[in-house]
Amino acid sequence: MVNLELSFRFLSPITRPGMPIHLDAVLLYANIDAGMPEAQARALLEDAVDATGEGENRVYCASALLFDVELPFTRFATQKLSTLEFARAIHEGAVRDNINNKVDCERGSLKGRMAFIPMMWAPRAKAWLRCKSPEALNTLLANVQYVGKYSNNGYGQVGSIEPVEAANPDAWQRRILPFEVDGAAQLRATTVPPYWDRTKARNAFMHPDLISGQHGVFG
Numbered sequence: 770m771v772n773l774e775l776s777f778r779f780l781s782p783i784t785r786p787g788m789p790i791h792l793d794a795v796l797l798y799a800n801i802d803a804g805m806p807e808a809q810a811r812a813l814l815e816d817a818v819d820a821t822g823e824g825e826n827r828v829y830c831a832s833a834l835l836f837d838v839e840l841p842f843t844r845f846a847t848q849k850l851s852t853l854e855f856a857r858a859i860h861e862g863a864v865r866d867n868i869n870n871k872v873d874c875e876r877g878s879l880k881g882r883m884a885f886i887p888m889m890w891a892p893r894a895k896a897w898l899r900c901k902s903p904e905a906l907n908t909l910l911a912n913v914q915y916v917g918k919y920s921n922n923g924y925g926q927v928g929s930i931e932p933v934e935a936a937n938p939d940a941w942q943r944r945i946l947p948f949e950v951d952g953a954a955q956l957r958a959t960t961v962p963p964y965w966d967r968t969k970a971r972n973a974f975m976h977p978d979l980i981s982g983q984h985g986v987f988g
Contacts, residue, residue, distance in 0.1 A: 770819060770899060770900070770901060771899075771900050771903065771934060772897070772898075772899055772900070772934065772935040772937075772938045772940070772941070773897065773898055773899075773900050773906075773932045773933070773934060773935055774895060774896075774897050774932070774933050774934070774935040774936075774940065775792070775895065775896045775897070775898070775910075775930055775931070775932050776893065776894075776895055776930070776931045776932075776933070777834065777893065777894040777895070777896070777916070777927060777929075777930055778892060778893055778927070778928040778929045778930075778931075779891060779892055779893070779894070779916070779925065779926060779927060779928060780926040780927070780928040781923050781924055781925065781926040782842075782888045782889060782890050782891075782924055782925075783836070783888065783889055783890075783891055783916060783917045783924060783925040784886060784887070784888060784917040784918040784919050784924050784925065785841060785887040785888055785889045786917060786918075788945075788958070788964065789833030789834070789944060789945060789975070789979055790833055790834045790916060790917060791829075791831060791832070791833050791834075791944055791945070791962070791964060792818075792829075792831040792832055792833065792834060792896040792897075792898055793814060793818055793829040793831040793898075793962060794962040794963070794964055795834070795896075795913060795916055796814055796817070796818070796831075796906075796909040796910070796913065797810055797811065797814050797909075797962055798962070798963075799909070799912045799913040799914065799915070800813070800909055800912045802912075803912040803914075805912070810909075813905050813908060813909055814829075814909065816901060816902045816905040817900060817901060817902050817905035817906040817908075817909055818830060818831050818898055818899070818900065818901065818906070819898075819899040819900070819901050822947060822948070825947070825971060826947045826948065827947075827961070828944075828946060828947050828960050828961065829898075829961070830898060830899035830941045831896070831897075831898040831899075831941055831944070832896050832897040832898065832940060832941045832942070832943040832944045832976075833896070833943060833944045833945070833976075833979060834894045834895070834896045834916065835894060835895050835896070835943060835978065835979070836889065836891035836893075836894040837891055837892065837893040837894060837895075838889050838890070838891045839890050839891065839892065840889065840890040841887070841888070841889045841890075842888050842889070842890070843885055843886065843887055843888060844885075844886045844888050845883075845884070845885055845886075846883070846884045846885075846886060847883045847884075886919065888924070894916075897935050897937075897940035897941045897943065898941050899938070899941050903932075906932075910930055910932075913927055913930060914926065914927055915927060942976055943976045943978045943979060944976055944979070945958045945959075945960055945964075945973050945974070945975050945976075945979075946960065946973060946974045946975075946976065947960045947971070947973055947974075948974065949974045950974065950976060950977075951977070952976075952977035953974035953975055953976055953977060954974065954975045954977070954980055955972065955973070955974055956973060956974070956975055957970045957971065957972065957973070958970055958971070958973040958975070959971070959973075960973050
C-alpha cells in the first residue's frame with residue numbers, strides 16, 4: 770500500500786463542475802469510455818485503489834480533484850437547425866439519410882438548444898489516493914485523456930499525470946465522505962460511483978478543503 774499524490778496538467782479549459790469530480794470516477798469512466806467492459810474496469814479499480822468501510826459506508830480512498838483555477842468564465846453555445854433546409858439536403862443527397870427521413874429538433878443529436886456553459890481555465894489539479902497496485906493504477910491512468918463534461922468538444926484535455934508519494938496519508942479524504950471529519954459540511958450526496966445517481970444519495974460530508982473557496986470551484 771502506498772499513499773500517492775497525482776498532479777494533473779490540462780491543455781484546455783474545463784467545464785466547471787457543480788459537485789466535486791472524484792478520482793475514482795475519473796479512473797473508472799475514462800476506461801469504460803475507452804471501450805473496456807464495465808466489469809473489467811471496476812475490477813481493475815478495486816485492484817488499484819484501496820477502500821474503507823462496509824456496506825453503504827464503503828468508500829474508495831481516492832480524493833476529489835482540487836483545481837488550481839486561474840480564470841473562471843462562461844461560454845455561450847447555440848444549436849439551431851432549419852427542418853426544411855435539412856430535409857431538402859437529405860432529398861438532394863447532400864446529407865446521408867441515417868434517420869429514416871425524420872428530422873427531430875426536439876430531442877437527440879439535432880435538438881435545438883441554447884446554453885450557458887460555466888467554464889474554468891485551471892492548468893493544474895491535484896488528487897490523492899491510497900494505492901494497492903501501482904501496475905493496476907498505471908493501466909487505468911493510461912486511458913485518462915479528458916476530465917469533466919463536453920470532452921467531445923475538447924474541454925478538459927489532460928496533458929500529463931505525474932504520481933509522487935504523498936506526505937499526508939489522510940489526504941485522500943478530500944472528497945465527499947460517508948463519515949464526518951473536522952470542519953466538514955453535511956449534505957445529501959452519493960459517495961460511490963456513479964456519483965450522479967441521485968437514487969443512491971445519503972447523508973454525507975464534504976471535506977472542508979472542497980468548500981473553502983481557495984480552489985475557486987465550490988466556495
